[in-house]
Amino acid sequence: MALQIIQSTCTVCGACEFECPNAAISFTGETYIIDPDLCTECKGSFDSPQCAEVCPVPDTCVPA
Amino acid sequence: MSANVISLDGLSVGSKDALTKAMEADGCSSSACGSSDAPEDMDPATWEKVKDHPCYSEEAHHYFARMHVAVAPACNIQCNYCNRKYDCANESRPGVVSERLTPEQAARKVIAVANEIPQLSVLGIAGPGDSAYDWRKTRETFKLVQEQLPDIKLCLSTNGLALPEHVDDLMDMNIDHVTLTINMIDPEVGTKIYPWIFYQHKRRIGLEASQILHERQMQSLDMLHERGILVKVNSVMIPGINDEHLLEVNKEVKRRGAFLHNIMPLISAAEHGTVFGLEGQRGPTAAELKTLQDACAGGANLMKHCRQCRADAVGLLGEDRGQEFTMDLVPDEVTYDPEKRETYREWVAKEREDRRAAAAVAKAETETAVAEDAGAMLIAVATKGGGRINQHFGHATEFQIFEVDAEGVRFVTHRRCDNYCVGGYGEEDKLELVIKTLEGIDTILCAKIGDCPREDLAAAGIEAIQDHAYDYIETAVSAVYRARRGLPAQARETA
Numbered sequence: 001m002a003l004q005i006i007q008s009t010c011t012v013c014g015a016c017e018f019e020c021p022n023a024a025i026s027f028t029g030e031t032y033i034i035d036p037d038l039c040t041e042c043k044g045s046f047d048s049p050q051c052a053e054v055c056p057v058p059d060t061c062v063p064a
Numbered sequence: 065m066s067a068n069v070i071s072l073d074g075l076s077v078g079s080k081d082a083l084t085k086a087m088e089a090d091g092c093s094s095s096a097c098g099s100s101d102a103p104e105d106m107d108p109a110t111w112e113k114v115k116d117h118p119c120y121s122e123e124a125h126h127y128f129a130r131m132h133v134a135v136a137p138a139c140n141i142q143c144n145y146c147n148r149k150y151d152c153a154n155e156s157r158p159g160v161v162s163e164r165l166t167p168e169q170a171a172r173k174v175i176a177v178a179n180e181i182p183q184l185s186v187l188g189i190a191g192p193g194d195s196a197y198d199w200r201k202t203r204e205t206f207k208l209v210q211e212q213l214p215d216i217k218l219c220l221s222t223n224g225l226a227l228p229e230h231v232d233d234l235m236d237m238n239i240d241h242v243t244l245t246i247n248m249i250d251p252e253v254g255t256k257i258y259p260w261i262f263y264q265h266k267r268r269i270g271l272e273a274s275q276i277l278h279e280r281q282m283q284s285l286d287m288l289h290e291r292g293i294l295v296k297v298n299s300v301m302i303p304g305i306n307d308e309h310l311l312e313v314n315k316e317v318k319r320r321g322a323f324l325h326n327i328m329p330l331i332s333a334a335e336h337g338t339v340f341g342l343e344g345q346r347g348p349t350a351a352e353l354k355t356l357q358d359a360c361a362g363g364a365n366l367m368k369h370c371r372q373c374r375a376d377a378v379g380l381l382g383e384d385r386g387q388e389f390t391m392d393l394v395p396d397e398v399t400y401d402p403e404k405r406e407t408y409r410e411w412v413a414k415e416r417e418d419r420r421a422a423a424a425v426a427k428a429e430t431e432t433a434v435a436e437d438a439g440a441m442l443i444a445v446a447t448k449g450g451g452r453i454n455q456h457f458g459h460a461t462e463f464q465i466f467e468v469d470a471e472g473v474r475f476v477t478h479r480r481c482d483n484y485c486v487g488g489y490g491e492e493d494k495l496e497l498v499i500k501t502l503e504g505i506d507t508i509l510c511a512k513i514g515d516c517p518r519e520d521l522a523a524a525g526i527e528a529i530q531d532h533a534y535d536y537i538e539t540a541v542s543a544v545y546r547a548r549r550g551l552p553a554q555a556r557e558t559a
């Protein structure tokens with residue numbers, strides 16, 4: 001139960017890291033990755049996964 | 065320390081010693097030396113804020129440079145004219161950058177640029193996303209820079225959606241310039257520009273998105289105005305979508321206290337990958353833009369010298385030296401050396417007064433030499449800055465267009481072109497483009513021009529004049545106007 005970031009389409013804007021309520025998203029120096037152990041898909045926090053809501057590119061923050 | 069204090073070589077200023085001597089020799093005649101008085105139509109407090117800001121004062125843009133640092137890539141709205149997926153060094157338009165910086169890198173870059181470009185007066189953060197939404201990075205950058213360069217002006221550009229929460233921070237950091245991009249005051253119009261916004265943890269679409277965005281933009285404008293922060297409103301003119309509507313926007317932002325309104329043409333092409341680009345939405349023609357700007361007369365004051373620069377631009381408005389300051393060229397440790405900037409500022413203060421005095425003399429001479437109904441004339445100028453005719457025709461990548469009539473000389477706009485001369489040789493096909501660029505203008509003033517291009521220009525009906533090399537723009541333009549439209553000597557005596 002986690003999301004993942006599709007590296008090939010990610011623009012590396014970092015909005016997802018900013019919005020993630022679980023601090024599950026981090027910058028590796030080149031890309032952003034989601035830690036599946038920390039990701040809750042925002043259940044209990046918000047109606048929908050915040051990374052996918054704010055991401056400017058369609059189909060880039062998707063279920064793993 | 066390099067002996068060259070000022071890189072605008074056309075200004076004929078050499079070492080600091082020479083500069084100091086020149087100032088002493090001429091004497092600072094007025095008590096205002098070092099602080100030019102405000103123009104007639106502006107209160108002194110406002111003038112103090114804008115006099116060194118190239119984007120807020122047309123006069124300042126001849127002397128001062130700005131730089132943007134691309135520290136804020138995250139955005140909270142999607143605009144149909146924007147696609148931040150492609151970062152390309154060869155493209156010049158807002159929202160485009162080549163490298164993103166951390167706040168620490170950005171601060172280092174600002175110091176490196178300040179040491180090299182004494183004209184630098186403003187640090188702006190304009191994305192490439194939204195500076196107010198990506199606020200932690202924007203604020204961190206401002207704080208780091210302010211610690212080391214306290215006299216630099218800080219400003220930011222934002223869509224306004226996230227701004228109201230940060231207005232207190234702006235006040236704490238003494239930020240007194242904010243640009244809001246406002247493309248509509250009618251959410252129905254907004255639905256054609258903004259597919260979605262992200263607000264209070266939800267993506268919102270359609271009319272709701274534009275309704276919220278509009279309310280937050282107006283709230284931002286009101287809050288900034290109440291606090292005395294100068295607001296420039298940027299609007300992208302999109303033919304068929306908001307072109308006529310921008311007249312209403314102009315009136316409304318004036319009513320709410322905007323200091324300037326900058327109506328910019330949409331830049332749109334399929335290869336940009338934007339929604340508008342892919343749909344074939346065109347940008348306005350220069351004539352359409354001018355018609356709209358003219359129709360806005362009486363509303364908010366218009367900015368006409370905008371170059372629509374990138375979110376990582378460096379230099380005077382007409383130039384972009386960003387490629388000279390990419391992070392791989394910035395040393396790991398840089399120490400700020402204030403000397404060049406201080407000397408430059410002293411020189412500018414004096415130069416500005418001289419230019420104003422020269423413009424006043426030119427105006428007075430024209431008033432007596434030209435009939436009141438002599439009509440207006442447009443003249444193109446090749447300049448590298450400093451308010452002088454100081455650029456070789458072949459090196460010009462843009463021409464500044466001035467309008468002159470019996471009332472005086474006014475900046476109208478700039479027109480871009482590729483420089484005709486590359487590596488010492490002129491290129492004929494480029495000259496044709498220059499001629500096209502100058503459509504409707506039959507006179508160009510430059511510091512120097514070769515015989516060949518001059519003859520070709522003459523054949524196209526354009527007279528290139530180099531007799532006024534290094535003169536102030538106002539002096540030269542007025543002299544040409546008098547020569548063309550002046551009354552015969554006899555009539556002058558009775559005029």
